[in-house]
Amino acid sequence: MSPILCSIDFSHVTRFNDILQKAISDEFLRFESYLKNACKRFVMELKPTFITDDNPNKDINVAFYNLPLIKRLRELTTSEIGKLVSVAGVVTHSSEVRPELLQGTFKCLDCGTVIKNVEQLFKYIEPIICMNATCQNKARWALLRKESKFADWQRVQMQETSKEIPAGSLPRSLDVILHHDIVEQTRAGDTVILLVPLLAIS
Template identity: 75%
Template structure:
C-alpha cells in the first residue's frame, strides 16, 4: 500500500479489481460459448431494471484460487473495488444500463455473491469472521420499515462555497472535518448537496437460530442483518433465509455522542 499526496493507494485491492474484471470478461462454463457468462447477466440486469450483478461464487473458485481466497478472506476491504470492476464491465459491454438507471450517470453497480460453500450458523459467528465473506442461516423474526440511508455525502462549505465530495458516513450523519480550501477555517457549517450524494434503501432484519440449531438447555441467539438496495422487503417474518455478506462491528453511537447528540439520536430512533 502506497501513498501519493496524502492519498492511500491499495495496490493489492487494485490487482484484485483487475483480476475480477478479467473474470467477468472471460469466464465461460462451456469454452464453446461465444460470449462470457456474465455478459448474459448484464442483459438480465437491463431487462429487470436492476443495478445489482449476481455472482456465483463457485464460478470464482473455478476461475482463480487466489482471487476467491482474497474475496473470501478480505471481502470488506475489497468490496468497493469489486463493485468498481462490475461497473467497468457494464460500461464496456452496455453503458445504457447505467445511463438509464434512475437518470443518474453516477449510479453504482452493486455486487452480490451467492452459492458460498462455507455456510455458518449464528452460533458459529465469531470475531474471526469480521470482514470476511460468509453465509449464515436463520429464521427472520422481525423486519423494520425501509428507510433511505446516506452512503456518501457531498457537502458545500457555507463559509467559502467549496464542495467536499464523497464523505463516507461512519454509522451516523458525518460531515467533513475540514474545508478543502487552504484559506478557509470552517469546521462546522455545512450544507448537504442531495443531488450529488449517494443514498440507498436500508432495512434492518432480526434473524434467529432455527430450533434444530439450538443446543439443549440454551436460549436461541439472534443477529441484526442490514439489507440495502434491491434486496430490501424480500424477507418476511417466519422465512428461513440464507444471508450472504460480511460481519461488521457497529459502535454504540449513543455512548459516543455528546449529550445533545444523544437526545437527537433518541428522537430519531423513536
C-alpha cells in the same frame, strides 16, 4: 435511478482463481470497492450507454451466492469477524426501510464552496476543512441532498431454527443490515440463507 445489482455465483470465482476467492471471502470489505469497479467496467463493455450525461454516478452493487459452507448461528465465532459468511436461520423481525447517506455533497456556509463525494463510514461525516484556502471553515456545512448519494437499508433479526437449539438452551440470534435491492425481500417466519460480511458477534 436505483443501482444495478450484480449477482455472482461464488463457485465461479473459486474455479477461476483460488487466491481471488480466498481474498474475497477473508477480506470482503477491503476489496468491495474494487469488485464494484470491475463489475462496472464489465457492464460498460456490454452496454456503453449504462452511464449517461444526466446520471454520471450510476452505481453497481455486488452480491455473491453459493458460498460453499453454510454456517449455523451457533457456529459463528470471533474468527469469522471481517469475513464473508453464509449463515442460515429464521427471520424473526424486520425494521422499516430507512435511507442511508453513502456519499455527501456539502456546501460551506461561510464561502459557498461545494465539496463532493464525502464518504460516510457508518456515521454522519462532514468535511474536515473547507478546500478554499482563504476560508478554512471547519464546522459550518449544509448537506446538499439532491447532489448526495443515498441508499435504502433495513435491519433484520434472524434466529436459529428450533431443531438447531440444544435442549435447555436459549436460541441464538443475529442482526443483519440489508441494503439496496434486498430490502423488504424477507418477512418474519421466512427461513433464509444470507451471505454477509460479519462485523460483530454479540
